[in-house]
Amino acid sequence: MTDLVVDNVNFAYRETPVLTDISLKLRPNSFNLLIGPSGSGKSTLLKLLSGLYPTFSDGTLTGELTLDGYDIHDIVPYQRVTHIGYLFQNPTRQFVMRTPFEELRFSLENLQVKPEDIEKRITTAMESVGMTAFMHHDLMNLSGGEKQKVALATVLAADSDYLLLDEPFANVDPVARLQLIDVIKAYQNEGKTILITDHDWSGYTDAIDDIFVMTAGKLHNASSDEQQQILAKLPNQPAIHTSLPNEKEGIITLESVTLKNGKRTLLSTTNRLFPRGKRILITGPNGVGKSTLLSALVKLYPYGGTITYQQEDIAKRKIAKHVQDIALVFQNAEQQFVAMTVQEELTQAQALSHSPELWSDDTIITVLTQLNLHDLRDHIVYQLSGGQQKKLQVLLMLIIGTPTLLFDEPLAGLDSASQQHLLDVIADFTRRQHQTVIMISHQLHAVTDWFDYHLKFDNQQLNYIGDAS
């Protein structure tokens, strides 16, 4: 086992310190959890450990960060990766090839694995994450969770001593989550050391040996008491309390709607309505078609049958007009920014708001403070952390105030406090603006009593579940 030393590490972007005086000791063959609020520096630390930073950032590093006595970022990548494997927070950012097979092959060829072993290692890794059927599929057409599995397979195939995972389950459904946890535990049993950042550790609390807590760029190793406290915070099985809708009319109706991804049927002929002014949750396994359904509702994805909005066939509506009534908060926040700084974004949104009287400067300041974004007004939006971008994006879309808002995993990658704040803000303003909310979420702990209705998307079916009202 190689020896990873992290001692007195400081990391700063120009004048702004991101990490201060970090020391970290991972016990060999242990399972470690790194927690902390969004934007506290968890991802930055992992990128430093993986050797990608400071090379791929404009920050400066001081302190000792070594592997067997060599500076991590000085080790050539093909050797480094055999010691330290790193899974990005956003798997699409990690992919360089077109299919899972090519992706794994590229990686193993770089690591100079013998040609006769390559195929075997690819198959084993893909089998362990249950994705062999997708070996030669286009990565672009996979769902968020499927991509995550492929990304994990890639780092598993590299067989590194240390495995760094940055929120590996953020877009993964509960079933796949348990599968992936088993895969990671099995990997640990081969003598590997795991470091995982996560906001939700349900399903693997037993596996955790050490917990590290990051607060505003400072790190400490949780004492056993503190560890007990942290682990006790999450209930294991969240129950969602919703009722069945009894509305006869919906703001959106699906009439004999079908969805396909290539040849694969996602949704077989379905009639369903979405009642006006309600909060509707959509859950279901990865790759079942949840995001695709939302894309179809905003005319970004072809579908069969008829979708109507306020009794009007959306196929006949111009897209520019359509999205004035029904907007999607994209999974990738960056796609939705139109300006450079946080302040410019806010000004733009205010000017185009459906309810400008509601969004005074004071209101915005209050909400920004609530979401912990207040000090970031002059920052470039593309340089915010993943969690900060997500919160800003949601706020901007709320300010616009589109009558129907579709959210694709708005809580993924947020710590539980941020999740709660964001849900509060969404609840408050969608109520005041009489908006209809349709949301995909896997973060069920946060939303147990939040929704009116619950749609389950599974086996090509889309059905309301809940108690009869």
Next chain:
Amino acid sequence: MNPLIKFTTVMVIALELTFIKSVTLNVIVIGVSGFLYLFLKLNWRQWLWLFILPLLPGLGSWFSLMYFGTGDHEHMAWIMLSRVFAYLWLGGLFTLKLNDERDVFLATLEQKAKLSATFVYALVGVLNFMPAVSQEMKTIRVASQMRGQTLHIWQPQLYFKAILAAIRWSQNLAEGMVSHGFTEGAARTHLQVITIKRRDWFLLIIILIAFQLLLLPNWY
């Protein structure tokens, strides 16, 4: 035939065509290419492109030489028209099948032509990115329409966002490649070892010799 060998054959012939002023020879090249296309199972669209694409530059030079040229301009006009067709039909033999042979071509460049792996995989990355570009443009437009702002084709903001996306994408690509252990200048192993068949070399030589023989009647 290995795509790199095919590429070399096509390039050598095309280069020679540049110096040969012969309508007959151009027509022979077009004819032979056309004959080969019959075996390549093109769809009607590809045929359409083969006819339409050379038409504009071909007729352009034909008209300018025919009506504004001096000296032996009528002969030159026909040469230029047929030459444009010959170039494109010849090139098509390579490019129209490139989609299927892309991976082999790039692997050959890396393993046989000893091109730097950085260059080859950057190219792979770019080619993989192509289909994402139009989708990204569409998404950018709709995403900003949802923000109440319509970005029109002529608005620089749309391209700014697209360029921004491309820059970020290229950084991601570099970071992604390094995270997969890709190292500039380092050795790599290859799952698929490219061998160029002796038959391919043989074909290359035969075709080039045959082409030189065609030049004997002094058509130029």
